[in-house]
Structure formats: C-alpha cells, structure tokens
Amino acid sequence: MASVIGPAYIAEVAPPAYRGRLGSFQQAAIVIGIAVSQLVNWGVLNAADGDQRGKLMGLEAWQVMLGVMVIPAVLYGLLSFVIPESPRFLISVGKHERAREILTEVEGKDVDLDARVTEIEHAMKSEHKSSFKDLLGGSFFFKPIVWIGIGLSVFQQFVGINVAFYYSSTLWQSVGVDPTDSFFYSFTTSIINIVGTVIAMIFVDRIGRRPLAIIGSVGMVVGLALEAWAFSHHLVDGKLPATQGWIALIAAHIFVLFFALSWGVVVWVFLGEMFPNKIRAAALGVAAAAQWIANWAITASFPSLADWNLSATYVIYTAFAALSIPFVLKFVKETKGKALEEMG
Numbered sequence: 001m002a003s004v005i006g007p008a009y010i011a012e013v014a015p016p017a018y019r020g021r022l023g024s025f026q027q028a029a030i031v032i033g034i035a036v037s038q039l040v041n042w043g044v045l046n047a048a049d050g051d052q053r054g055k056l057m058g059l060e061a062w063q064v065m066l067g068v069m070v071i072p073a074v075l076y077g078l079l080s081f082v083i084p085e086s087p088r089f090l091i092s093v094g095k096h097e098r099a100r101e102i103l104t105e106v107e108g109k110d111v112d113l114d115a116r117v118t119e120i121e122h123a124m125k126s127e128h129k130s131s132f133k134d135l136l137g138g139s140f141f142f143k144p145i146v147w148i149g150i151g152l153s154v155f156q157q158f159v160g161i162n163v164a165f166y167y168s169s170t171l172w173q174s175v176g177v178d179p180t181d182s183f184f185y186s187f188t189t190s191i192i193n194i195v196g197t198v199i200a201m202i203f204v205d206r207i208g209r210r211p212l213a214i215i216g217s218v219g220m221v222v223g224l225a226l227e228a229w230a231f232s233h234h235l236v237d238g239k240l241p242a243t244q245g246w247i248a249l250i251a252a253h254i255f256v257l258f259f260a261l262s263w264g265v266v267v268w269v270f271l272g273e274m275f276p277n278k279i280r281a282a283a284l285g286v287a288a289a290a291q292w293i294a295n296w297a298i299t300a301s302f303p304s305l306a307d308w309n310l311s312a313t314y315v316i317y318t319a320f321a322a323l324s325i326p327f328v329l330k331f332v333k334e335t336k337g338k339a340l341e342e343m344g
Helices: 002-013 016-047 061-067 070-079 087-092 096-107 113-125 132-137 144-158 161-166 168-174 179-203 209-230 242-260 263-273 277-331
Strands: none
Touching (some): 002 087, 087 113, 144 161, 161 179, 161 242, 179 263, 209 242, 209 277, 242 263, 263 277
C-alpha cells in the first residue's frame, strides 16, 4: 500500500518544477532504511559473537534482526497522521479552502490559487475515474500507458537489484568472505546506494527522467557484465582468485551506483506522474503490483539459479539491463516539468 500511495501522494502535492526531486525522496527513504537496517544487523551480529544463530536477549540473532523492524514501522504509522491531505483529493470532495491552504504551503504564495484550483477541478470533472469495475472489465489493460508502467516496474526488478541486497551477505560468504565482514560489505553497498540516489535527486529535474534511465542502464550493463565474468572463474580454497574477487566487489558497487542514480529513482517518479488523472491510482496500483511480483520472481529464483551457474545468472540480469535501453527509447515519454493535468 505504501509503495502505491507514496509516489502518488508526492506527485499530487509537488510543484511540477520540483516533482522529480521530491519524488526521489521515496527512493531516498528506501535506501537509507536499507543502510540503517544493515548497520543494525551488523551490530546485532557482533553482539552475538558473529553467529547469526547465536543467542541474544533470549532469541537467535536473526530473530532480533527481524524484531527491531517494529520500531520504524511504528514511527511510520505515527508520522502518517501529521502529513496534509492531497489538495487534489480535497478539491474532489469540495473542500476548496483547505486545498488552497495546502497549495499555498507546497507551491508558495505567488501562485494564482484560484487558477490552480479551477484547473484541477476542471480536469477532474472532465475525466471519468477508473473504478475497480473498469479494471475487471478489461478495457483498462488495453491502454498502452498501463503496459509501459508495468514494463518500467518489471525492468527495474529484472536487472537483479534486490539480489544485491537480499543476498549480499550470503553472496560474499559463498566466495569465502567472513560472515562479519560480509555484513560490512553489504553496508558499503548501501552507502553507494545512497550516494547514487543523491546524484539522481540533483539531476532528475535538470536533465530529465529518460536520460538518467538510459545512463543508468549503460552503467548497469557494465557492472553486471563484469560480475558475470568474475564469477565465471573457479573458486580456490572456497574463494575467488584475488583479481576476480576485487573485480566482483567493485563491479557490484558500480551496478548499485548506476541503478541508484537512475532506475531506482526515475521509475518511482515516472509511476507517480506519467498516468492521466482518470487512471493514475489504478495504473499505479497495477504497476506497483507488477513490481512486487517481479521482485518475488527474482528473489525466489536466485538461489536455484546461483546453484546452477552464478555467472550465467548475472548474464541474464545483464541482458535485461541491456533490453531496458531500447524499451525507454521507444516507449517512455519524458514527463519533466509537465503538470499532472497535461499527462494524456
């Protein structure tokens, strides 16, 4: 639910000139959360003397790692009570004064509020909102823009980004890295993820979404191809040869950096703003669902694929990164600087 509501809400309250940057905060929150969680996991592991099944507070260490997630979940729930309602929703239910107040807060006092309210109201009255019945009817899925959103979501996951996070510790342990050190390497990857996200936040409203996506795809192809090459070598005493080991480590960080400065951010920005008003919520919901299904498919398949051939697995991810380039060039339109009411 949060993955649907977050980008939709940000897109609705953000001024067009800053919408990409503000939409990037969704991904920034995710990557900072990943980094903090890995740092906490590293601390828990050290407290349990490096044993993931060691006892800590009457539980095994891995159980403590899961349990501490209650804290950010509670904070998320409490903080959700203080955010203002979307002005577009308020206008749709006739609360124009409150909508004006929020528009003043988010777009500034110099904005012609009457014109903005009239513009939004006119767009909502002239468009029929897609309902659940419309979804079941099937006509919704004949709209190309819906499939473009699904494509963006699937490509974002099929490059294997979550393998880099869900299995990072296990992956490094499999090539001979000490369990405690493997958690440290996972944390450095998260720092690179944050750096890439900050780069995207700086440039997403300056150069646009499509250029960032293409730059990121090229960088991911390079990083993933190098990982495929490194893992094609036989292990020596349970470890990769020194050269291949270092290349695998550097390539993993290159991959994460280019993903973070591109697809990690621009997909959420695109999904929040690319759909017409009348289908935005429904289309974003479908695209997010496709993203989670793709996430599951990659996550569930990786252990079997890695046992089969780890190098070939990275070749598959490389292929999807390469295919994402013509997909963006042919099907994805730039949304930089456009008002949501202009999306058609």
